[in-house]
Amino acid sequence: xxxxxNQRSFRQAAIxxxxxxxxxxxxxxxxxxxxxxxRKEQEKSWINAEVEALYTLSAAGxxxxxxxxxxxxxxxxxxxxxxxxxxxPRLGEVVLDAETARDYHQRLIQEVVRMLMAGLIHGDLSEFxxxxxxxxxxxxxxxQAVNAAANLSxxxxxxxxxxxxxxxxxxxxxxxxxxxxxxxxxxxYAGGRLRADSVLTGRYEPEHVDVNLxxxxxxxxxxxxxxxxxxxxxxxxxxxxx
Numbered sequence: 001x002x003x004x005x006n007q008r009s010f011r012q013a014a015i016x017x018x019x020x021x022x023x024x025x026x027x028x029x030x031x032x033x034x035x036x037x038x039r040k041e042q043e044k045s046w047i048n049a050e051v052e053a054l055y056t057l058s059a060a061g062x063x064x065x066x067x068x069x070x071x072x073x074x075x076x077x078x079x080x081x082x083x084x085x086x087x088x089p090r091l092g093e094v095v096l097d098a099e100t101a102r103d104y105h106q107r108l109i110q111e112v113v114r115m116l117m118a119g120l121i122h123g124d125l126s127e128f129x130x131x132x133x134x135x136x137x138x139x140x141x142x143x144q145a146v147n148a149a150a151n152l153s154x155x156x157x158x159x160x161x162x163x164x165x166x167x168x169x170x171x172x173x174x175x176x177x178x179x180x181x182x183x184x185x186x187x188x189y190a191g192g193r194l195r196a197d198s199v200l201t202g203r204y205e206p207e208h209v210d211v212n213l214x215x216x217x218x219x220x221x222x223x224x225x226x227x228x229x230x231x232x233x234x235x236x237x238x239x240x241x242x
Contacts (some may be wrong), residue, residue: 037089050145051075056120057142062111062118063137065077081134083134090129091132092126095172101176102176104136112202116185116194119148121157125164153222155234163182166182177198178202180204185200
């Protein structure tokens, strides 16, 4: 069951919404305002984005929870379990050996490529958005998924997703910290050369082109928002301790 908007938050919500098409012009106008109806329609937009992303990615063979039905704001989907049948842990909750970390990293890079080929980028991927079931990583939580072709911040969001995977799994396999799959992947995609079976090297040599100021500002804004959110969580923790 989806949480109300005031019970969850998305950093830089406007970044994620860019490129999403609303079928109704009335609904689009309402969402741009701050009325009660507008907020309600905005919430529906987030919910529909996640449901549509799950159906799209599941059909594309990406390891996400398989959606079964969506009725009146309630989404019925596959339960992700570990080898013992218990609810699967998050990637950030498990300790891995170096070989398993390298294997999971390779699999997740392949999943990100499949997502990109299906036209979507997770947008907020981290060790808290990946479950480990009996067969390996499963990607979850997709309300902020963005359109790879229509969102001006898509490249930045993709690179950030992949860099988080690198940092998380690089704790167990330090050689992963030297890789740069995100920029390599995006350069291939932007140039129309990325394929589902593309062999990635983890190396990236930047081309000498003009700086994309829109993307650069998106990176700066996202970093600022993350820092503000981190400080807010720290203040809340301090208040709880008092």
